[in-house]
Amino acid sequence: MSEQHGLTIIVKKVCQFIVPPLFLFGIYITVYGHLSPGGGFTGGVIMASAFIFQILAEGSYLDKLRKDKKNLELAESASIFGLLVLSVLGLILGGAAIFFRNFLPAGKLGDILSSGFIPIGNLIIGIEVCASITLIYVALLIFKDEETQ
């Protein structure tokens, strides 16, 4: 196989085994962000590392990467816009019209569904950070390919 299409078959098999638990671990850290250390940013970085590992092991198929780049930009901007909408909802829905107010019920200490909108914020930021870091990597790959032509 040519150099461009990924590393040896051992690495590809290991990648096949590791990437799903890695991604799941990232989601776990994001979802439990309000109870244990972690949250949006660190969970997002772990999810991005799962994607980057897959690109490294399987090889960079550049036509697909160019299409993915547009989707990644959309995902990133849409999730930050979602966070902005979430914070403005406090302005509209809450009783006292305050920006970023925690308007969902705060449950019992130690539950997953507690502390207002913080879990939703964590999920949105996790998606956003994952999209950003993967986008940086994909953009550098596309640039390298355009440069060597």
Next chain:
Amino acid sequence: MSSMIPLYVIIPLAVAFLTVILSRLFNSLGKYLLISSLLYLTGLSFYFILQSPQAVVYRVGGFADVLNVPVAIFLVADGLTFILLLIISIVGLMAALYSFSYTKQYTSEEKYYALFSLMLAGMYGVVIAGDIFNLFVFLEISSIASYSLVAFSIDKQQLEATFKYQVLGGVSSLIILLAIGFIYWATGTLNIADITTQLPKDKTFVYFVSVLLLGGFGLKAALVPFHSWLPDAHSSAPSPISAMLSGVLIKAIGAYVIIRLFFNMIPVSYEIAMTITVLGTLSMIIGVFLAIGQWDLKRLLAYSSISQMGYVIVGIGIGMLVLATGGKDKVAALAITGGLFHMLNHSIFKGLLFLNAGSIEYRTGTRDLKRLGGLSEKMPVTSGTSLVASMAISGIPPFNGFFSKVVIVFAAIQAQYYWLAFISIVVNIITLSTFTKAQKYAFNGELPSKYNKINESPFGMSLSMTLMAVLCIVMSFLIIPGVREIFLKPAVDVLMETTKYSSKVLGL
């Protein structure tokens, strides 16, 4: 009323991200969204100023104070904030109008408008921030957006300029973060109003933190030992971005923060005031001497930015010195009025000068003064507005530059710093000769034959330049006693009651 303050941060952020999301469906949505949002925000700023409220305090998240200790993130808007919000909106609107036709040469226009909105959101955030770490985060947002905008049309000079700008800006941000760390260690709080009540009485600590803050923010404001990034970054950037950088960025994240922290957060002391005045004087002198020898038009304008920021800092410094040595309050108020008024004026006429230089470069393709000449017959709007701006910056009545410089010189004489008044007048004369040289080589003289076919810039560019030239004349009305009460006096009052700001904000 106070719930409209976060709109200054929400609206530019929403415009930035909506531009990227909707760029697949509509082609040039970003331009229209940006201009309409800036029109709305300008109107909102005027509305706030004409209502003239006292300090508006907004607690993000609505967390009430716990045992009289502020725990929420504060957004504070008082007299000084409102004039800065107004000038950021006006210059942003003019630069956005100018970019309408200027960005047609780029392939990814929507990213330009998204980054422009992010830079505006960062600047608005710095100006309304009431706690020091939020100020740092918004400062970084606008700095990072400006690093990418400087390199937007990716050629050799822009890349080298932005690398230099980024490394120096990064070091200064680290020094600011270090200062924030020290402040948190000593006082246990991050709220600007609360820090005043909790600062230790130990003078050594206050001087140490002041030096760190002055170093960090002095680099953002391009004071003299820290000015070396400015000529490259401001001259190589695309022209509307140069106008934004030189017009509002060095004021909103540089001069404004220095004024806010050293008047309202840290008690006024003689050594710090003398340091600030000396730095301002050095900036005035060195900036203008480096400007007069330049043959590249935008580099000349960038060096003269350093010199004019020196004027602003000297005005503020004289006010601080008078307050620190227990002089008369009226003299301090006069000096601070001069400094703030010059800050506003400089945004308008320096923005206009950079837009003119961009218009020349757009049509002729060069910025070198030795190769231009005689453009006044082919580009009447550009040369007319450039003449207005050059007269304004050189302090010729009835344009706005004259009034602000005269106020600073009078304040220096009344405070008995005669050398400062003399240096200001000499620097003004050298500024006049610099801009006479620029006007002569660019617009008067012989037209080189290869420029026979050019004509005036497109409509959007001409419109924004004309509006800014009109503003140059209108803003000289701000010194008239009736109008001054509305715009400048609330800002000066906030600074004159130096640390009583904290008790007003905390509501004690």
Next chain:
Amino acid sequence: MTIFLLCFLLFMIGLYGVILQRNLIKIILSLAIMEYSVYMFLIVIGYVRGGNVPIISKFYEHGPFVDPLPQALVLTAIVIGLATKALLLSVAIRLYKYYGTFDIRTIHDLKG
């Protein structure tokens, strides 16, 4: 006390690199070292003697906690540093494409 001196030493090493190195990538790495020293300094500020991890759980409900505010500041600062480094590295790659070298003595177009 020694840990503050070590943070300061790391800051000075990073500053030495930014000022005196000639390779663009080494300048970026020295800037990163400076950043890490400031992050470490911020976290060490929040230490409370005998304090524990600032998370309320069934096993540890009250008692001295380490100050969590500087940790939040450092998280934000790390994200900002990530954006800065990504941008710096992209600019460095593009400069390499134009000039063929990373040496700042050859990349010296803007003078005066």
